[in-house]
Amino acid sequence: MSKKVKITIDGKVVEAAAGQKILWAALDNGIYIPHLCSIRENHYPFASCRLCFVEIEGYPGPVTACTEGAAEGMVISTRSERVDRLVRTGFEMIMSNHRTECRVCPKNRNCTLQKIARERGLKLKPARLERLDRNLPVDDTAGNILYDPNKCVLCGRCVWTCRHSGSGTLGFARRGFDRVVTTFMDAPLGESGCNGCTACTLACPVGALTVKG
Ligand code: FES
Numbered sequence: 615m616s617k618k619v620k621i622t623i624d625g626k627v628v629e630a631a632a633g634q635k636i637l638w639a640a641l642d643n644g645i646y647i648p649h650l651c652s653i654r655e656n657h658y659p660f661a662s663c664r665l666c667f668v669e670i671e672g673y674p675g676p677v678t679a680c681t682e683g684a685a686e687g688m689v690i691s692t693r694s695e696r697v698d699r700l701v702r703t704g705f706e707m708i709m710s711n712h713r714t715e716c717r718v719c720p721k722n723r724n725c726t727l728q729k730i731a732r733e734r735g736l737k738l739k740p741a742r743l744e745r746l747d748r749n750l751p752v753d754d755t756a757g758n759i760l761y762d763p764n765k766c767v768l769c770g771r772c773v774w775t776c777r778h779s780g781s782g783t784l785g786f787a788r789r790g791f792d793r794v795v796t797t798f799m800d801a802p803l804g805e806s807g808c809n810g811c812t813a814c815t816l817a818c819p820v821g822a823l824t825v826k827g
Contacts, residue, residue, distance in 0.1 A: 619686040624693070630684040635659070637666050637679040640692065647692050648701055648730040650708075650819050651769035652680040655778075660770045664704040665730065667697045676700055698734075705730060706740040711748055711791075712820070713764035714738050720760075721821035727767070746791065755804030758826050759815060766795055766822040775817035781809040795822075 616631040623636075623645050630639035638654055640647050650663035659680040667676040671689040676697050679690075691697070709727070716722045716738065731738050753761040768786075773795060776784040783806045787796045797806035814823045 619684055619688075621684050621686075621688040621690060623690045632685065633683040635680055636668060636670075636682050636684055636688075636690060639684050640668075640679065640690075645692060646733050647679050648705070648734060649680060650726055650730075650767055651771060653771055653774055653817070656774055660774075663708070663767065663769050665701055665708075667700045668692050669694045669697055701734060702736060705734070705736050706743050708767050709738060709740055710743040711746040711764075712767060713747070713762065719765070719821040720824040720827060721818075725821060726819035748791075750794070753803050754826070755802035756808055756810060757804070758810050759803060759808070759812060760824050760826050761803055762822055762824075763794055763796075764822075765820050767820055768793055768795065769819060770795075771817040771819060772814035772823055775813045780811050780813045781807055783808045784814060 616633070618629050619632045620627055621630055621639065623640050623643065626643065626645065628639060628643040637647055637649055637652055647668065648665040650665055651660045652666065661678050661681050664678065666679040668679045669676050669691045670682065712727065716725070716728065719725070727738065730736065748764050750763040770786070773784045773786060776782060783797050784795055787794055787800070797803060812825055815825050
């Protein structure tokens with residue numbers, strides 16, 4: 615059994631397993647920290663969404679809660695001027711090329727982007743950054759899965775899940791603005807060896823991978 619430690623998050627003393635990631639310790643105790651890319655079972659967090667910043671007393675700057683392990687006596691703050699600025703900027707960058715069409719999106723009301731916006735008072739259509747639409751084709755070639763890469767936030771949850779409980783079909787390709795979740799040689803999902811398990815649709819925190827209606 616792992617050793618327990620006491621940590622303080624936003625003034626609340628909570629117990630966590632030593633080394634447990636702060637993100638999960640906070641969420642388990644009803645304290646919300648924005649997060650898109652983390653998976654509890656993944657012991658090697660991607661830390662790609664850059665939304666889960668917290669401040670820890672004695673640390674020179676904010677750190678990601680999904681990568682930082684709990685240690686006895688840690689004093690953590692989920693909100694500060696620096697944290698709020700980082701989260702807001704990260705969220706706005708994600709939203710600047712996310713196809714936001716909530717009213718017709720199958721994930722409407724069950725979307726992590728909507729939750730983050732609600733929890734942190736952020737706009738789903740921020741005006742500060744110029745929109746960078748990708749205009750990629752929607753893939754409806756799989757029997758039961760619809761893939762809209764224009765809504766993908768590149769969190770990697772589907773890739774990890776496909777490797778661990780699916781057919782290992784999904785992966786990342788290309789770099790920078792062109793980075794995309796795709797299949798080997800960009801084959802359409804229906805011709806890619808996807809077994810249609812739909813685990814990726816459950817892992818997707820937004821409306822990029824959904825079960826066909
Ligand atoms: S949840 Fe920590 S960086 Fe994405």
